[in-house]
Amino acid sequence: MDLDHLLPQQKYPMVADTLFKRESPQNYNIFYLLPEHLSNLTSLTATMKYLALAVLLSSLLSLSNAACYVKRVEPGLTHCLDEVDKTWHAVGSTWRNSNCLDCTCSGCCDSFxxxxxxxxxxxxxxxxxxxxxxxxxxxxxxxxxxxxxxxxx
Missing domain, CATH: 2.20.25.590 (N-terminal domain of TfIIb)
Structure with missing residues (x-):
């Protein structure tokens, strides 16, 4: 069955009834979004912006050059152990271990x-x-x- 001679509302009545309306009988080919559907479009646009931002930020992580790792510091501890040199250090201090890592009790980073x-x-x-x-x-x-x-x- 050839539907080309029909107007879009006649070909797809459910879509036309829910999403679009004619401005006037003379403007059959001009359609407008109904106001109640604008919030869905706005929500989708906001979601796409957040998705684009997430992709951008995750790609920037790969540009980070420092090799670091983080350790959990137990609350109330006054000293922590350097896992490489097996030496104890006061919480809040910094040191460089024998693997050339600059460390604190909460983690270490390459020093080179x-x-x-x-x-x-x-x-x-x-x-x-x-x-x-x-x-x-x-x-x-x-x-x-x-x-x-x-x-x-």
């Missing part, structure tokens, strides 16, 4: 930049004494390589 873009014939080695990466040729550690991109700290 990590090289991410450097020549393929080079290797990055963490110097735990200086708490920094040294990038050198794989076959000759005396030749330092250029680092184009670093992340962290």
């Amino acid at each position: 930049f990590s090289p991410t873009v450097f020549p393929d014939d080079c290797v990055a080695v963490l110097d735990l004494e200086a708490c920094e990466y040294i990038v050198h040729k794989k076959d000759d550690p005396s030749v330092i390589c250029p680092v184009r991109v670093k992340k962290g700290k």
Whole structure:
């Protein structure tokens, strides 16, 4: 059955009756949203804005360069244990452990930049004494390589 000659209200009477109305008999092809449906449209628009914001914020998390972890501090404690060095520290203090992590009782973060873009014939080695990466040729550690991109700290 060919429905092309019918007006939209005749082809889809339920949609036309609930969502649209004609302004006048001369304007059969112009439809307007009924006022009671504007709140649904506004709600959908707000939802889409929040969804877009959530996607944006979650993508920014991946741009964070610091490598950190968080620990739970029990209320009332006066000291906490560094899990790496097995040393005790007062709550509120900061320290650097033997893995080059800057720590508090509530967590630790890297204290160094990590090289991410450097020549393929080079290797990055963490110097735990200086708490920094040294990038050198794989076959000759005396030749330092250029680092184009670093992340962290």
